[in-house]
Amino acid sequence: MDIKVNGKTHNLVVDNDMPLLWVLRDELNIKGPKYGCGIAMCGACTVHIGKIAVRSCTFPVGQVYDDITTIEGLGTPSAMHIVQRAWVEHQVAQCGYCQPGQIMSAVALLTKNTSPTDSDIDNAMSGNLCRCGTYPKIRAAIKTAAINIIQEKHTMSLIGTSAEGDSNG
């Protein structure tokens, strides 16, 4: 079976029902998505299939229907995604373990909705647990990222390019 992760195609020999999380982590050594609960209750394993945020711990690899993006495909320390930059600006992370999942959920939200209200944020983010309690900073970072995305789109349109590349990684 072939799957495409962060732009790269991988050939796999695993059980079809192995959750995507364990394919990424233990077969492909892509360690950004984390194991937290294995039952879609914590969001630590969140990745994108296409543009949709999914809990990879319960998503069988055999059912993957589109390209996969993980936190590693979003941005890198020297070229961070706009949402990651907002996270750093607000110094969101504490232990950091939940943050790849939080960021992937936030990016999926902001892709659909560039000006989320507090209740939009509640709806999109409440599946992501953070035992360190970084929620107030996550909320603030999402709002900052939303403003920055709109501003960047505006700047890009003035100079005649699209901001798509940045907001989608």
Next chain:
Amino acid sequence: MGKLKTFTRRSFLIGSTAIAGGVAFGYYQYKQPQDNPLLKFPKLNQSIITPYIKIDQQGVTIITPRAEMGQGIHTTLAALVAEELDLSWETIRVEHGPASSTYHNAAVLEEGLPFAPTNNGLMANSIRKLTKIPAKFLGMQITGGSSSIVDAYEKMRLAGATARAVLIEAAAQILKVDKTTLFTYQGHVVSSSGEKISYSELAPTAQKITPPTDIQLKRKEDWKLLGKSLPRIDMVAKCTGTAEFSIDVNADDLLYATVKMNPNLGAKLIAYDDSNAVSMTGVKQVINLNNKGVAVIASNTWYALQAAKNISFTWDNAPYPASTDEMFEVVKNSFTEEYIDSTLKQEGDVDSAITNIDESFETIIKGEYKVPYLAHTTMEPLNATVLIEQNKIQIWAGNQNPTQIVKEAEKITGLTPNNIIVHTTYMGGGFGRRAEMDFIKYAIEIAQHTKGKPIKVTWSREEDTTHDYYRPLALAKFKGVSTNHTIKALDLQLACPSVLTSQMGRMDIPLAGPDVSIVQAAWEQPYNIEHYQVRGYKVPEMLPISSWRSVGASQNGFFHESVIDELAHSSGIDPLTCRLNLINHHPSKKVIEAVAQMANWHTKRPKNIGLGIAFTLSFGVPVAEIVEVENTPNGIKILNVYAAVDVGIALDPRNIEAQVMSGIIFGLSAAMMGEITVKDGKVEQTNFHQYDAIRMNQTPNIQVKVLENGEKIRGIGEPGTPPAAPALGNAIFAATGKRIRELPFNKSINFV
């Protein structure tokens, strides 16, 4: 040294004459310089001036030998060194460094002393100094007790200043100038004529210089990094998925495993049938782990987890009562003479104040409070990776006590400490759980079956939740007398199994004397109540227990501050004013005043809005919190939380605020919904669907204010937690008139 070790091991008696006896005996050795563990692995052209600083051609690396579990400790420890060494923040690299008793934590034992943190008498302070001596001999490189900063504040600045002096001396030799004409700037020594030499260039010369002993530290007014909010060293890595937790460790030929241990905690495995499991895809081996459980080794963690579900077991029963109800019976029956552990607070005469009341203006209130067992549920499930080769073992683990790992590895493998290498990674939460050794010991035992190949052992979330060392259950009984606008008497009796006995027992260190954690955050509160008694009862151990963020303060803060609130209301006084009237300790008064202002405490709210205040002094930090709730038709909504804390000296204000926020959310989560129960000897909650915590939708607005009136510098990882539960309970009372004396609150009331 052999004799000395026996002495300190045998009589680990906190705050008693046994320690005083040990001083004369041990003082000389205590004063001896420590080994520098970095010298064990020297590299060419690398200068190691102190155990905290390595300088090579790439620059300066600071050793930050405490567990980074989210509290930002690597950043603040690095700042202590960087400040004195004049490094620019952007160039700093940090490493946790090796396991070594050189990095022992001398401050961690302080909270266990029978002296209130507000007591700065000669006796209290000298005993405090003495606890540093057993800490050194025990050599515990432990992260806990909100003590890292207290321990490091002077040590790590001195390390930076010493290195700076050596580098200046090196530059003076190279430039052949008087060292007093030289200064340092952003990683360089600079001469009066403007010549600049980088620390890296100076490293080879510096290596040969003996560090001076007459070191001056910078004045606080001259600080450039300390006292400022710095960008965390680990932030970019943690926001880009590149931070390495132990669960992320990779190696060639890595094998994966999981464990399934007896859910009747501590009991044996009688028999198991793995015939279905061994033939499953990817499974390599099922091994019996010392008749305590089994490990499944596979080519992928998921294959191991699946196979573990397909093994059938016959387990022996646990030695403790089989259900939570029966366990609470044991606690209830412990309020007797026989189980008295301490009576550290005894003012006036509570008994006569309670028996002889004048009913015309005095009221007696009596009651019982109750809290359940709690799990740590760190976000990263327990895991460790181990490689045993020839005569050497390497262990990768997020852990709060690396020197203890060396001891455990020595016991299991028979290897000498020199051949035991511990790599302490970032950890996805600790909260006390990662000071325990079980998950590391199992990984070592499993690796003995896979010699030459590294193996990563990951617990399922279910295994993690059902095999914790829990925050103990506890009961409190109180009697109080309220009188005209004040509290005249309070008798608080606290019964709980001993965390310290359970923990130290696992490390083979017997505990003599009382366990102060049973009465922590109750006996030493700075209230001047005329008749005031706090007594602790040591309940026999049932489930294995351990430190859980803020330890005894996590339950006693709730007990003490709910009771104070009840008595204040009954005396007809505003509960915040009542506290201010009864507290004399200046920094404590100030946090209450500050939080009152933040919340506009005295501004009237609509009837369905309630404000609750709680004050707890724990780990030396006075913290006042006000919770504001709304009583909606569907339940209680937490709107706002205000907190004021006093850490003495605030090294990184933004990080302190973040820790307090985190502590509040941790405390609120437990208060609202945290409960571990036992049925048929097994813990019933297995995963986040049954043991949840606050999510984004229930998170209130939180404001934190950091004050600096305290007498000395304090750590802040834990003190934010204890007042959260009572402040919420007191707010619920204010909004609904309902006084809830049992946690979690969601057993009695809904939350929205």
